[in-house]
Amino acid sequence: MGDVLSLAADNLLSPLILFFVLGVLAAFARSDLTIPEAAAKALSIYLLFAIGFKGGASVAAHGVDAGLILSLIAGGILSATIPFVAFGLLRIMTQLSTIDAAAVAGHYGSISIVTFVACTSALTGRGLDPEGYMVAVAAIMEAPAILSALWLVSRKAGGNQMDGNLWREILLNGSIVLLIGSFVIGAITGQDGLEKIASFIVSPFQGVLCLFLLDMGLVAGRGLRDSGKYLTPGVFAFGMLMPLVGSCFGLAAGMLLGLSTGGVALFMTLCASASYIAVPAAMRVALPEANPSIYLTLSLGITFPFNLTLGIPAYIAIASQVTGG
Numbered sequence: 001m002g003d004v005l006s007l008a009a010d011n012l013l014s015p016l017i018l019f020f021v022l023g024v025l026a027a028f029a030r031s032d033l034t035i036p037e038a039a040a041k042a043l044s045i046y047l048l049f050a051i052g053f054k055g056g057a058s059v060a061a062h063g064v065d066a067g068l069i070l071s072l073i074a075g076g077i078l079s080a081t082i083p084f085v086a087f088g089l090l091r092i093m094t095q096l097s098t099i100d101a102a103a104v105a106g107h108y109g110s111i112s113i114v115t116f117v118a119c120t121s122a123l124t125g126r127g128l129d130p131e132g133y134m135v136a137v138a139a140i141m142e143a144p145a146i147l148s149a150l151w152l153v154s155r156k157a158g159g160n161q162m163d164g165n166l167w168r169e170i171l172l173n174g175s176i177v178l179l180i181g182s183f184v185i186g187a188i189t190g191q192d193g194l195e196k197i198a199s200f201i202v203s204p205f206q207g208v209l210c211l212f213l214l215d216m217g218l219v220a221g222r223g224l225r226d227s228g229k230y231l232t233p234g235v236f237a238f239g240m241l242m243p244l245v246g247s248c249f250g251l252a253a254g255m256l257l258g259l260s261t262g263g264v265a266l267f268m269t270l271c272a273s274a275s276y277i278a279v280p281a282a283m284r285v286a287l288p289e290a291n292p293s294i295y296l297t298l299s300l301g302i303t304f305p306f307n308l309t310l311g312i313p314a315y316i317a318i319a320s321q322v323t324g325g
Contacts, residue, residue, distance in 0.1 A: 043212040055134070094235050107276070110146065149279075
């Protein structure tokens with residue numbers, strides 16, 4: 001417990017977390033501080049590009065092996081499975097409709113790339129570098145959860161939600177295309193390619209991430225401020241319980257795969273996070289009747305800050321304990 005509290009204290013005082021808190025406080029104070037939409041999109045494009053390219057370069061250095069392939073398979077299976085667990089918990093803990101519960105569940109099977117980056121940064125700062133191919137696992141885990149959520153709606157409420165527009169939204173979602181595309185380019189060009197653009201994607205990375213988290217804090221704060229009527233005790237409790245449940249799946253998978261301490265902690269973080277980019281975009285197309293105030297407030301306003309402040313330190317401490325790292 002002492003390790004968790006120590007890691008949490010360090011995490012809370014990091015620039016990343018403090019800029020996120022600044023955004024939340026500014027939103028609650030109704031400050032006119034804003035990040036222009038075009039600038040926010042540019043920040044997200046930069047982060048996805050840098051994450052994917054560095055991951056691809058790491059895979060080029062590491063090589064394709066059984067560990068990479070098995071991790072990709074495990075990530076896909078977990079992304080498809082976790083929404084069913086989330087849906088079951090929501091039906092027990094809340095009064096959400098089938099459609100709203102399924103929409104929320106899909107967010108929790110998918111991943112938050114910024115939570116992934118924050119965990120990677122925390123691990124690197126402690127000398128616990130995860131396997132480079134984990135960024136490919138993150139990319140794989142974006143889409144299967146969406147399909148599971150739609151199957152739940154189709155099974156419970158009837159109707160066919162799978163049409164051409166949805167498949168296009170899932171497979172050609174900009175974040176997925178950029179993440180996978182830059183990963184492939186990084187894998188092709190390898191370390192030589194990384195060295196050529198290191199001054200652009202390595203040194204400025206933390207500063208750009210701080211600005212992005214400031215914007216996320218503003219968005220999360222506005223959601224919490226304006227959507228309080230949807231945050232019943234059961235919904236609020238789910239937002240903090242589900243990350244812990246998901247992390248247990250990641251822990252089991254990481255141990256079975258024989259990942260490093262950093263790899264296990266990162267797998268736990270992936271399974272504990274909730275999407276607020278790819279899945280909301282897909283839900284707008286597939287389930288327009290689902291209430292975005294519920295699924296966005298849960299994923300971005302509750303689970304995201306929970307993981308940033310308490311979750312990641314706990315996952316790192318647990319991974320270190322079970323792996324002896």
